[in-house]
Amino acid sequence: MRSEGWVFLAVSWSVILLLFLFSMVRTLRQKDKRRQQGKNL
Amino acid sequence: MAREKWGSKLGVILAVAGSAIGLGNFLRFPVQAARNGGGAFMIPYFAALFLLGIPLMWIEWTIGRFGGGFGHSTAPGMFHSIWNKNRFIKYFGVIGIFGPLVIFVYYTYIESWLLGYSLFSLTGKYNGCNSEQSMTAFLQGYQGVAKNAFFGGIGPSYLFFVITFLLNILVVYLGVSRGIERVCKYGLPILFAFAVVLVVRVLSLGTPDPTKPDYNVVNGLGFLWNPDWGALKSAKVWLAATGQIFFTLSCGFGVILTYASYLTKNDDVALSGLTASAANEVAEVILGGSIVIPAAVAFFGPASVSAIAQGGAFNLGFVTMPLALQRMAFGGIFGFMWFMLLFIAGLTSSISLALPALVFLEDEFNLSRRKASLIFAVATFVLAQPVIFLLGNGVVDELDFWGGTFCVVVFAAVETILFGWVFGMEEAWKEMHVGSDIRIPSVYRFIIKYVTPAFLFFILGFWFWQEWMPTILLKNVPAENVRYVIGTRLALVALFVLLVFLVWRSWRNKDMRRTQDAV
DSSP: OOHHHHHHHHHHHHHHHHHHHHHHHHHHHHHHHHHHHHHHO | OOOOOOSOHHHHHHHHHHHHOSHIIIIIHHHHHHHTTGGGGHHHHHHHIIIIIHHHHHHHHHHHHHHHTTTOOSHHHHHHHHOTTOSSHHHHTTHHHHHHHHHHHHHHHHHHHHHHHHHHHHHTTTTTOOSHHHHHHHHHHHHTSSOOSSOSSSHHHHHHHHHHHHHHHHHHHHHIIIIIIHHHHHHHHHHHHHHHHHHHHHHTOOOSOTTOTTSSHHHHHHHHHSOOGGGGGOHHHHHHHHHHHHHHHTTTSSHHHHHHTTSOTTSOOHHHHHHHHHHHHIIIIIIGGGTHHHHHHHHHHHHHHHHHHHHOHHHIIIIIHHHHHHTSTTHHHHHHHHHHHHHHHHHHHHHHHHHHHHHHHHHHHOOOHHHHHHHHHHHHHHHHHHHHHTTTTTHHHHHHHIIIIIHHHHHHHHHHHIIIIITTHHHHHHHHTTTOSSOOOTHHHHIIIIIHHHHHHHHHHHHHHHHHHHHHTTTTSOGGGHHHHHHHHHHHHHHHHHHHHHHHHHHHHHHHHHHHHHO
């Protein structure tokens, strides 16, 4: 594989993983927050 | 009767991700990327993801939740709720029932092959096939296209179809929470686990045959990722990337509308839509891009894979992959994982395709779930018979084109205009942020109103300019298939007209009830 190929692979994987981690962490954090709010009520 | 609800927020995200993650993620994407510029394909791909795919996800989640608030789970009712002054708009919504119904009819049959092949991997039924010709003969024997030493008739294939079909009907009959959500909650983690195991196995293949140093995994990755800059000048490559985004995210089908209609008024749609899209992209680009092509290049070399990729995604999945997996230690187990992960991907998608037509009967004609499931099952089982017995005569291609390509773009264009222009961007933006867990960047106000519809109309215009006449005049259909293609088209027109009639009838019934109540 040429170096350009590695660059495309690395950039594409990074964009997707960052998007996935951001959205998944936010989703799970909101879930925890709701659970906490439920307990406090 | 109280409306069904999703059991949890993660459950609905997994269900939408499950709908999006299908055979296309593991078979179609790598072939499209390899054929259309390799790494350079990712430039139009990401442009389409951020300008078209993710905005459409948000639009469909929001319209779905909004329509669900009025008791509608399908596009005709939802479109009517948004633009109730227009008495014709509900008929455009028919596309959102027609498209998934048409795809369901052939998709379950293909899905059933995967169930059969996963069992054959374990039992070693195709182990004697060591060449592309014999593996192709095995597939054709199984499909009933040819009688040979592997299969005497279509019986086994039909049996697996009936099992797969009944499984689909059972899941949708059980409903969104007890059926669909449960299948996706258990199915998707298994799918991801199998895919990760296969990726690790493939990436650790190195150079399987030291006498052929070019046949290795790194060259396999290069086959997919080395950019061909010249490809970016071709409109065809940009259209292929856009088509792939549509196909992979299940946007424009109408299924996300139905899933989102079971949300409550204050459930988030912005973050959920983004999470489902991101999960789908992980499955497609990271996992899907690291199995088929690298494994095929490692065993058969770049030149052979180039020819196989030109032959299409099915050859790669059903012929090349089993051949490659057989050459590994524990090939039967890896073969089972490969076909089972595809089967789960297919199942989580096909149940979403079944839902719009089924809940349309339930919502608009007040039928019980049992009755609606029975009508749906009988109708789709009958419609599936030509797909099974006329395979290879152009029927599936025809259903795929009208249900899975043409209708998708038209439907997406209609809902985008309705959302950004009729509902109005101010109102739409507010609705998207009700109960939202994230703030969508303001630039998306502009993208949703102008860029996404412009993108869609460009695709439609381009298609009309290049393909309209040859498609209508059957220019690319082999002479022996013409009568089957014409028959399929007539059947599709009849199905569409029937759905339009059902929408008209249900609204007329409602109007009559309202008049009687008033009196």
